[in-house]
Amino acid sequence: MHRTRWTTVLACFVAPTALAWVAADLTLRHRGWVPSLTPWGAAVAVLVSVGVLVGGLAVRRMKDRQPTWITPTGAAATAAAAQASALVAPTVGGIYAGSLIAALLAPTAPAMTSLAWSSGACLAACALWCGIGLLVEHWCAIDLDDDDDDPGAAGTGDEVPA
Template structure:
């Protein structure tokens, strides 16, 4: 049976952003009441986010080059499949990081005028920007890995059940 992987859907990314923003907002409320520090990732996490995005992009470009006809070497199908999975994970991780820090920032907006040090605000904005970069890279690399439809192939339709097997076979 042929299996197909679903692409990242913008609605799901938006749902992840909204859900994690709500969780980030609640977490900030709880940590503020306990007089704890804001639950913000350090600036050094931008390095990790950047490395993930770069590795994803490099692998995606390798797959795209092969897809577009530069077939000097054989492309390992497992590498291509892992690249798609990495791209999807990158997009969803970016959505989580963006949403989390957006929720914290929303909670902190009323206190911005009272702050003498805006460093943590800029830190949240930088982490949100890193999340957006991860989402964009993930979606773009996923599209790099998508094969164009063949013009000479008819549209695929499910075949009838094979006798005795009870499974559907897809073309």
């Protein structure tokens, strides 16, 4: 598994931001309203962040050969969850960012103020989620130098003398 690049994270954020902003702006201009967002998105993002962080800390202890509750299969699942978090969080955060931009550029109204606060809170939670995903992904990375199953390792009998 390859680690997630910053350019990929940025692309996962920018594209949904632009699409959500255009969709919200068009909806506001033609229908006169924008779908409201609730702060539950922020709560879910924080809960997922905590779960990935707890798993990541256990993987980190496992890599340091300290006692932990996680198994190798659980470590692989944690690595996959971290990589998914590093990609899904900016995508969802981009949707919230698009709504935030639309709310800030719209005429002042109580509904737009509420949308701006809710979108801002959800965007901050998604930024936290993405950061934790990238951090745990870094913790789950395996150095190829530590691999004991390397076919070129000493003692296999396949070496050709120089």
